Amino acid sequence: MPMKIGTEPFFERVDRSIHDDFMRQAMASAQDRLRGRKLEATVGDDSLIDWELWRNAGEEIRRHTLENLDFYLEQLSESYAARGGHVFFAATAEEANRYIQEVVQKKQAKHVVKAKSMVTEEIGLNEALEAVGCDVLESDLAEYILQIDDHDRPSHIVVPSLHKNKEQIRDTFREKRGYTKSEKPEELAAFAREELREAFLKAEVGITGCNFAVADSGTVALVTNEGNANMVTTLPDTQITVMGMERIVPSWEELDVLVTLLCRSAVGQKLTTYVTGLSPDLEADSVDSPKDYHLVIVDGGRSKALGTEFQSALHCIRCAACVNVCPVYRHIGGHAYGSIYQGPIGAVLSPILGGYEEYGELPYASSLCAACTEACPVKIPLHELLIKHRQRYVSGGGHPKASEKLSMKVFGIGASSPSLFQMAKGMAPAMLSPFTKEKRIEKGPGPMKPWTEIRDFPAPSRDNFRKWFDEHKKKAGDDQ
């Protein structure tokens, strides 16, 4: 449930989103802004020499890491444990939540603060903690906005509140928190900060996600802009980091490359304001650093992709560059995907983690324009993975329409028999003539129907190119 957003069927979600003018406006302008910034900071930045080389390096690092994932996971857990931290491997969301609940209960903690994390959304951690009587506060501004707005769901993996504009945020603050000032971002942020300060001081447990975990040093790297992650990781005595099992890099050297790719692709910054390295640090005799560190490594269905044609989906570094260029996302927004992972990567990842029953439509919600593949800093062939999903879906994984299967069969036969094709071509104008008005078809029969719902279809031409070509050639021969 937590990965899933809403209960309506796909096309109802799409319909609702398409009619949400507010959200559409927000999406389109955010996309234009983010795309522009990314281009400036990547292909447009001469100091990088050649962005393509960076992408190649990123792809290679991710491929190598995933190919040797078992090795690096072991190395990570050893180095983390050697520093005095606890490591827990959770096969499922439930296992992860149960472990974290136990840690929190053992500390008799009542107050938890969180930094931004998609994987804790994925496993539904907040609900699990609330169920054991904890009060959980999101400290990333975007997540905070969603949380106080009756737990609204994320619509973008980097900026979860992208579907809201500042006026809406002001109204939410007013209604839920008695805010009295304007919609100026600085004022809104200052207000949230006040509440957050108190929470930071009160919290017994801090929970973060993980952009990358450095295997050889046992360090969790967090890439942020607001400074909230630093508060979360320094003030509470108990630290819990939750990470997807693939978010790992061999060493600081690779981290350097991936952080560069991430910051530039996600927000068009050379570097975010903060890159925080968090390692258990129990030996130092400092009195005010946290006392207890936990690293929860979540599988949650990821291992299903290992060793399959979908393995490269695990290369993702969650920069949302693919989301920001996606023309489908542009028009339907994040919630219509019905998953906290939206856009092209969401359409690839959600069915892997959650199955076709729940997310079978998503791989079809793409025109295969390949803008995503072109944008991805680690060169995941996203549009190809969408086709691979479709292949799986029609060959047993899902429930393709019988009529579609049949028409593709007929297609296969027709497309391998020139005489049949010629016959069909010859017959088409006459067969479609009842539907044809001034060389166009406004209401087509059968498979043409969905096309003509919104557009005209050209009437099949009565001209025969083959005949013309033969005559043309003959004439040329005669002339010589």
Add this chain to the structure above:
Amino acid sequence: MKVSLFVTCLSEMFYPHVAKDMTEVLERLNCDVEFPKGQICCGQPAFNSGYLEDAKKAAKQMITAFDGAEYVVTPSGSCAAMFKEYPSMFADDATWKQQAEALADKTYELCQFIVNVLGVEDLGASFPAKATYHTSCHMTRLLGETEAPFKLLSHVKGLELVPLKNNYDCCGFGGTFSVKMVPISEQMVDEKIRHVEETEAEVLIGADNGCLMNIQGRINRQGKRIKVLHIAEILNHQQKGGAEYANENRDGALL
């Protein structure tokens, strides 16, 4: 130079004049043009829908049809890209894979062929009109051809080519996407048309009949007056006035 035309099923069915224009353009450039009769459809509708086996049937038919070709030239970036995809479809069939590779290597989209292989940019065409150009996704991203059409159009006399906002965004065609995801496709094509209108161009030019069929079909449905033409029609246009030509010559088209 021997050139085998791959006119695409869409052109054969709906836009034979594009195939004719392409033939004439290539002949004017001294190509020895032939038309392999065994050609049908590249198989993209099946491939993109996940029906690999049905797509393979189409692919084998095409590989066989173009067996003896020296150069295969097509008026569609998308169909050319599909030919380039064939080798991946026969990953575990060495014989077909090899043939698929041979076909992929000799396949070019029309503009690409004229500019990069023949080394010609000025075709002596004239088309006095204000126009904008739709860069189709498969041509630019899968085939990697971003410049050839612009080079060719820059030499067309009288043609004023204005840039199209967000030109890298898909028009919403996407093959079966256009019928499977109608409401989304509709939003995409509408935004595309809005941007075309903003340019105040009379003519929209493109190099992929799939996209053009989508955009034109929607323009007609909305009763708008922008003309949609394939680049081959522009390049083959030697004397007559542009906008009028568009009206007269699109047999079977939707103007």
